[in-house]
Amino acid sequence: MTPLLTQPPLRALLVDDEPLARARMRSLLAQCKDPQVTVVAEAGSSSQARAWLRDNACDLLLLDVQMPGDDGLTLAATLRALPVRPWVVFVTAHPQHALQAFDLEALDYLTKPVRLERLQAALVRVAQRQREREALGQVQPEVALPQEDEEVVPIVERGRLVRVPLAEVLYFKAELKYLTVRTATARHTLEGSLNDWEQRLAGRFLRIHRNALVAKAAVRELDRHAPSDEAHGDSGPMPLDALGDGWAVRVALVNEWLAVSRRQVAAVREALRVGA
Incomplete structure (x- = not known):
């Protein structure tokens, strides 16, 4: 060189x-x-x-x-x-x-x-x-x-720029004033609005809850249960029978369960049907 x-x-x-x-x-x-x-x-x-x-x-x-x-x-x-x-x-x-x-x-x-x-x-x-x-x-x-x-999600962490390929992102989840960007191998913290990302990624990601946006390709299962807050922690996914009443989706690769609001259940079902 x-x-x-x-x-x-x-x-x-x-x-x-x-x-x-x-x-x-x-x-x-x-x-x-x-x-x-x-x-x-x-x-x-x-x-x-x-x-x-x-x-x-x-x-x-x-x-x-x-x-x-x-x-x-x-x-x-x-x-x-x-x-x-x-x-x-x-x-x-x-x-x-x-x-x-x-x-x-x-x-x-x-x-x-x-x-x-x-x-x-x-x-x-x-x-x-x-x-x-x-x-x-x-x-x-x-x-x-x-x-x-290849589109990327630019994330600034401790003064270092991390370019996360969008194709690797499984979901965005609002946590207080920040967003968690989840891939199969890591969690990143991003400043921004979930609404902005929903508009930017329309067609590829699905809004399943007011606090969560999931890649359609990563949705593997819809079940009538909803995860508690502990289900999103780093300790690993909660078993389905440990979750409360409601609806939830299982996210591919990480096998985590995310809550689905009632108004979004039909959209999730349709995404699963189309992806089948």
Whole structure:
């Protein structure tokens, strides 16, 4: 593999309304040697960044989310109009915007305070994508690089980005102010609204209860019982005869039982019938 040092330094535009945050990022970038980064400009707002980008080019935007005026998400959405769209890495103190960021095809989402190793990992990914773009000799990254078919759920855990393939998600379950994202091998915690995910995943996931959204392919059985809270714990699935009255579905791979509200019983039955 060709070493990243053979590439010219990545040209970066820093966009953050806080001068101290931009200064810290400059300091961190100076410590990154593989790949190297040259800060070609700074902007304290989205409008300043847009004005600079009208007459200049860069490879990378290190972009804050919450700023006066248009936020960073709005700025990122306008980049498609550029002849060559720069790669975007969001740098923010607000992890709850990660889903929107990846909808805008951001390459990474770093939470403040940014650790050097996380920044380094993000830059390596940018450099790899930049090499691919240059090797294909295309101007538009949308044309040069096919988008990944596999959808992911971006989750920020302890400052680390975890990209969970949507195909691996068995269910989303609301727990207080957070969502549990369950796969066959792990549980992840995600900030967000179950209603938002229901709209986004309509057709593939089924709302079975006010607090649960289950992959249709993961629904294995419907029975006239409903799990108690203990049935959702890490101690393992509760036996069906230990559950109370009501309706529940058994989730494939993990064999956990989730409560079904009465109004959703018919929809679950239909999902089982169609999937049979």
